[in-house]
Amino acid sequence: MKARLSDLRDESGEAPKPSAPDTIGNWLDVLERMLALPASRKRAIRAELEDHLRSRVDDLTITGMSEPEAVRAAVSELGETAELAERFRQAASVKRRRYLMHAAVLGLAGGAVALGTMAVTGGTGAPSMVTAGGAVTAAAGSGSDEAPRDVFGDMRRFSVHELTASSRPLEFTPQGAMLVEQIQRLVATSSTVPVPGGRARSAVAKDTKIVLLGNTLFVSGPGDTDQRVGWILESLHKDAARLSELHEVRDRESELRRHEATQRRENERREVEDDLEQRRDELRTRLRELNIRTGDLGVELQDLRFSGDSSPEEVERRQERFRQIQREEFDLAAQKQDLETEIERIGSILLDVRYEEIERRLGSRLEVFAPRPTVALAEPRDEVALITQRYHRLREQLQKVRVELATVELAAPSTDEQKAEQAKATAAMNELAVSLELEIEKIKEQLKAKGTGSTP
Amino acid sequence: MAKQQSSESTGGVPGLGPEHAEMLVLSVLASGPAWGYRVSKEVAARSEGAFSLGPAKLYPLFTKLEKQGLVTASWEEIRAEGADPEGKGRRRKWYRLSDKGRRRLASRIESHRRFTALIEAFLPSDDSAEGALA
Numbered sequence: 001m002k003a004r005l006s007d008l009r010d011e012s013g014e015a016p017k018p019s020a021p022d023t024i025g026n027w028l029d030v031l032e033r034m035l036a037l038p039a040s041r042k043r044a045i046r047a048e049l050e051d052h053l054r055s056r057v058d059d060l061t062i063t064g065m066s067e068p069e070a071v072r073a074a075v076s077e078l079g080e081t082a083e084l085a086e087r088f089r090q091a092a093s094v095k096r097r098r099y100l101m102h103a104a105v106l107g108l109a110g111g112a113v114a115l116g117t118m119a120v121t122g123g124t125g126a127p128s129m130v131t132a133g134g135a136v137t138a139a140a141g142s143g144s145d146e147a148p149r150d151v152f153g154d155m156r157r158f159s160v161h162e163l164t165a166s167s168r169p170l171e172f173t174p175q176g177a178m179l180v181e182q183i184q185r186l187v188a189t190s191s192t193v194p195v196p197g198g199r200a201r202s203a204v205a206k207d208t209k210i211v212l213l214g215n216t217l218f219v220s221g222p223g224d225t226d227q228r229v230g231w232i233l234e235s236l237h238k239d240a241a242r243l244s245e246l247h248e249v250r251d252r253e254s255e256l257r258r259h260e261a262t263q264r265r266e267n268e269r270r271e272v273e274d275d276l277e278q279r280r281d282e283l284r285t286r287l288r289e290l291n292i293r294t295g296d297l298g299v300e301l302q303d304l305r306f307s308g309d310s311s312p313e314e315v316e317r318r319q320e321r322f323r324q325i326q327r328e329e330f331d332l333a334a335q336k337q338d339l340e341t342e343i344e345r346i347g348s349i350l351l352d353v354r355y356e357e358i359e360r361r362l363g364s365r366l367e368v369f370a371p372r373p374t375v376a377l378a379e380p381r382d383e384v385a386l387i388t389q390r391y392h393r394l395r396e397q398l399q400k401v402r403v404e405l406a407t408v409e410l411a412a413p414s415t416d417e418q419k420a421e422q423a424k425a426t427a428a429m430n431e432l433a434v435s436l437e438l439e440i441e442k443i444k445e446q447l448k449a450k451g452t453g454s455t456p
Numbered sequence: 457m458a459k460q461q462s463s464e465s466t467g468g469v470p471g472l473g474p475e476h477a478e479m480l481v482l483s484v485l486a487s488g489p490a491w492g493y494r495v496s497k498e499v500a501a502r503s504e505g506a507f508s509l510g511p512a513k514l515y516p517l518f519t520k521l522e523k524q525g526l527v528t529a530s531w532e533e534i535r536a537e538g539a540d541p542e543g544k545g546r547r548r549k550w551y552r553l554s555d556k557g558r559r560r561l562a563s564r565i566e567s568h569r570r571f572t573a574l575i576e577a578f579l580p581s582d583d584s585a586e587g588a589l590a
Contacts, residue, residue, distance in 0.1 A: 045515070047531075047547040048492060052511055054546060055493045079512040087512065091519035 023071045024053050027081070034085040037092055045088055049078070155209065155218040156226045158233055180212050183219075183232055273353055280346045287339045294332050297325050305428055306421070315424070322428055326435055333393070337386065384450050391443045398436040405429040472507055477517055479568065480509065482561040485527060485553040492518060492549065518551060526557035 028046050035042045053074045060070035078084055160179070208221035210229075219229045304318050304325070408426055413419040472480070484490060484498045492514055499509045509517075521527045528551070535545035553561070 044549070045519075048515060048549045049511070051491065051534075051546055051548045052493045052496075052515070077510055077512075079510075084512050084516075087516035088519060091516035092523065 023068070024050065024057075024075070027075050028053075031081050031085060034082060036085070036089050041092065053078075155211070155220040156229070158217040158219065158229060160212070160215050160217050160233065176212050180210050180217075183217075183229060184208065184210050269353060269356075273350065276346050276350050276353070280343055280350075283339050283343050283346070287336060287343070290332050290336050290339070294329065294336075297329055297332070301325050305425055319428070319431070322431070323435070326432060330439065334390065337390065341386065384447065387443055387446055387450070391440065391447070394436055394440050394443065398433060398440065401429055401433045401436060405433065472509065472513075474517075475564065477509060477513060478521065479561065479564040480507065481514070481517060481521065482526065482553060482557055482564070485551055486558070486561060489550050489552040491551065495551070521557070522551075524556075525554055526560050527551045528554050 028050055031049070032042050032046050035045060037045070053071075056074040056077070057067065057070045060073055061067055065073065208225055209219070210221075211218040217229070217233075219226055301322065304322050307318065405426065408422060408429065411422060413422050480499050481495055484495050484502075490498065492511070496509050496511065496514055499507055518527070518529075522529055530550050530552070532548045532550060533545040534548050535541070535543070539545070
């Protein structure tokens, strides 16, 4: 009997704090949910791993590790939970594959039995026992045999257990019936009989009795019947073994192919992810550049507005530059908007790519313990939405310009210089307001053309 | 993940393939019934720490061996000394080698010996080893 750490008490007589049971229990809960196996099997795996983890924690704490550390170490030794669950699933599927293989072996029994029969070269006297490769064994006269001796008397017995991987007796399967039928046909005494125009080969199974009980074959017959049956079963077993080996090789190969395919998919995903991240970085860099340019333009605009007295040519030049800056600012704003939309779209794709990968790893059970995030994956915005957004932004700008204009107009300049400055600023702002209004009108036209029907 | 790899490393000797892992587990069980953690420790002890059969490999392997009928399993409820006899204990799964498992082990050992004998034929004898490798 091994004591559980949580059941032990220290020198002060106090039981250790139950940190381990919680952590281990939580981890086992997660694993259990991820196991794609029947409930009873899940419970068995859980119990076994719990025993392992607690034993391991006990050992590690004896070496001086604290209990939480020991729990962490023990759990980490089990590796990634999803991978472990997958290993259990693969291990549990072995039997089914083998059962199918053995069914196929028995399906091929005709061919194998024919080969076995070809080896029969004639009677050699008294029936003899046959042990085929240590697997097909005859159990004649064994006192421990559970077969009813009064029924089967001195019939020879052959265990055919190795020919089936199923726990279900061969007797109850179609393969069992086929085996008996084929043996019956092939152990029959071959002879020739007269027919019109000559003689024909004939097979007589007279006095041959074959009974399949559970996974034991009882045989009685004249001459070398037992020997023939032995050879037939031996041949069947050899074929089963060969096919089994072949199947194992095929299993390994398909496992390798699956692994390679997973690796390939993973590499492709990484490439897509890298490309997207690179593109997003480039766009962000471009956006930063545009922001810097917008800032520069703002400064220049400010300088133009408040520059001192100049000649009419200089004023004209400044006004022209003023208009250029405004146009460039509009262009920049549109470009920035496009860039932001593209960056957002790439972010959504990346999120999708990564989420798909997580989902692939954890399978459909992901939702059980980690509900899909409610973050709305951004849909690519349509053109109308973008234009509408720009319309609102321009309206805001226009509003600000009008407020600023009103402020400037309300000021009462005392000197001529100030009056001239006020006039210039007013003119510039009026011009800006007109430009904005024109731009807004253009947008309205665009929206009408898109068939939105009304102003946003 | 890195931790797991290091725990399952084989300490500089060639890695344990699935067939070797199976042979080691069946060999340990040939000495008597045992439960998973004990088998794991036994493998580490017998190989002086060179082989470490971690739980991530060991328990799926047991599942496979059980499915193939190479081992049989039974459960035991264990309880700490002095613990409440009415309380629920921990369940431990014991594995035993089946007849089929014994035959598989014999076959694996034979194949392994044949293989090492064949390899041996290519290696220089102890006396001439240094000279041959010089």
